[in-house]
Amino acid sequence: MTAAAAATPRQVCPGCYCTECFVDKLDPMWVGIRIAPEENRIWHTIRAYHLAGRCSGCNECERVCPVNIPLSLLNRKLAKDVEGLFGFQAGLDDKEMQPLGAFDKDEKLGIGE
Amino acid sequence: MTQVISKSDLMVWLGRLSESHRLIAPVDEAGVTLFQKVSKVEDIALDFTNTVLSPKEWFFPATETLFSVEKKDGGIELVPNEDVEESVIFGVRPCDALGIALLDKPFLNEPADALYGRHRDKTTLIGLSCSEARPECFCTSMGTAPNDPANVDVLLTEVADGYIVDAVTDKGKAIVPQDLLKESDVTAPPPPSMETVPVEGIEEAMSQSFDDPYWERLADRCLHCKLCAYVCPICYCFDVRDYNDKGKVQRVRSWESCQSSGFTTIAGGYDRRAGKGPHLRQRFGHKLLYFPREFGSAACTGCGRCVKVCPVNVDIREVIADVQDLGGTSGQQ
Numbered sequence: 409m410t411a412a413a414a415a416t417p418r419q420v421c422p423g424c425y426c427t428e429c430f431v432d433k434l435d436p437m438w439v440g441i442r443i444a445p446e447e448n449r450i451w452h453t454i455r456a457y458h459l460a461g462r463c464s465g466c467n468e469c470e471r472v473c474p475v476n477i478p479l480s481l482l483n484r485k486l487a488k489d490v491e492g493l494f495g496f497q498a499g500l501d502d503k504e505m506q507p508l509g510a511f512d513k514d515e516k517l518g519i520g521e
Numbered sequence: 522m523t524q525v526i527s528k529s530d531l532m533v534w535l536g537r538l539s540e541s542h543r544l545i546a547p548v549d550e551a552g553v554t555l556f557q558k559v560s561k562v563e564d565i566a567l568d569f570t571n572t573v574l575s576p577k578e579w580f581f582p583a584t585e586t587l588f589s590v591e592k593k594d595g596g597i598e599l600v601p602n603e604d605v606e607e608s609v610i611f612g613v614r615p616c617d618a619l620g621i622a623l624l625d626k627p628f629l630n631e632p633a634d635a636l637y638g639r640h641r642d643k644t645t646l647i648g649l650s651c652s653e654a655r656p657e658c659f660c661t662s663m664g665t666a667p668n669d670p671a672n673v674d675v676l677l678t679e680v681a682d683g684y685i686v687d688a689v690t691d692k693g694k695a696i697v698p699q700d701l702l703k704e705s706d707v708t709a710p711p712p713p714s715m716e717t718v719p720v721e722g723i724e725e726a727m728s729q730s731f732d733d734p735y736w737e738r739l740a741d742r743c744l745h746c747k748l749c750a751y752v753c754p755i756c757y758c759f760d761v762r763d764y765n766d767k768g769k770v771q772r773v774r775s776w777e778s779c780q781s782s783g784f785t786t787i788a789g790g791y792d793r794r795a796g797k798g799p800h801l802r803q804r805f806g807h808k809l810l811y812f813p814r815e816f817g818s819a820a821c822t823g824c825g826r827c828v829k830v831c832p833v834n835v836d837i838r839e840v841i842a843d844v845q846d847l848g849g850t851s852g853q854q
């Protein structure tokens with residue numbers, strides 16, 4: 409998926425709120441114009457960090473995809489990891505901060521330490 | 522009398538073509554039909570209305586290296602991309618064949634695009650008449666028809682016991698297998714009918730409605746996702762960038778769209794089409810006003826793909842009808 413094609417899931421995504429998406433930045437250009445694995449990787453990595461713990465599973469990204477890419481597989485993987493690591497499920501409690509949106513100096517995940 | 526090839530002999534012919542050429546044909550994959558390179562003819566989908574993406578990607582790929590820069594004898598050499606194979610595309614619908622003919626106008630008018638020209642010279646098109654129209658089809662309003670042989674090299678039309686073979690051009694005659702054809706008095710079925718779109722005088726109506734608030738209203742729901750441009754058989758805007766992969770520098774072009782933010786921004790930051798309305802108007806302006814002024818016909822084939830994929834139902838047929846009804850508010854550009 410090119411930067412340009414990446415526009416579709418973000419535009420229909422209720423979780424996306426940036427006034428200017430990083431894929432639209434031209435200077436510096438975060439995601440190149442090519443269809444190439446490295447461009448896909450940066451788009452999906454940043455999307456994953458933005459949506460982990462926030463994706464509510466509305467599946468709109470999958471609905472609009474004209475070539476049937478099963479994006480919900482990625483979304484469910486994000487939800488599973490967030491539940492495993494933080495015991496958090498998106499969309500159940502509007503008071504609780506999402507794990508990747510909050511910082512607690514005492515939190516220890518037992519990974520990377 | 523017409524020449525007919527049986528369904529089993531069609532497979533024999535395609536098998537031969539796959540050995541002598543790069544054969545590209547519709548293939549079903551994960552529930553979508555796309556033009557792909559075929560090595561086994563059994564993979565070819567014959568029962569399809571049309572593909573999700575048009576065959577334009579085989580002439581103007583979504584990403585393509587224009588040339589690479591190589592160091593040679595202490596200097597620098599620009600090496601053009603000449604990696605273009607002799608190809609046959611099977612199963613091109615008349616609307617998409619018109620799309621390729623329209624792409625020729627910007628790409629082959631001087632100064633011609635050499636790489637596009639190489640793809641075009643080395644490709645033979647085998648068209649396939651449509652036996653049914655999709656709900657979004659309106660090709661008969663855009664100057665072609667479900668059985669139009671005008672822009673293909675060979676046209677096949679399905680009949681009860683095979684396909685009528687009509688070799689249209691010399692390129693087509695060169696690949697038609699005379700040994701597999703039989704004379705027959707079978708006649709082609711009538712082409713499917715479809716709705717008509719009021720395109721008569723649309724250029725003037727577009728010009729008159731340039732500043733109409735209609736465009737802001739229409740753009741209200743547009744997501745600027747650009748799917749319409751990617752599935753369009755004619756949208757041909759591109760961006761060009763240089764990439765340096767471990768010392769190998771390549772100049773690459775990729776599909777772009779007028780619906781990208783920044784597409785119409787010029788040096789210094791001024792945007793000629795700033796705002797959602799002017800941004801979306803640019804898409805229809807190019808198709809129905811600027812392209813016709815430059816090249817003499819609308820940049821739309823009536824394939825209906827943009828109508829089908831739009832997540833928010835922006836429908837070019839409705840836009841054409843709406844603009845005709847506006848009656849002209851402020852003439853400009």
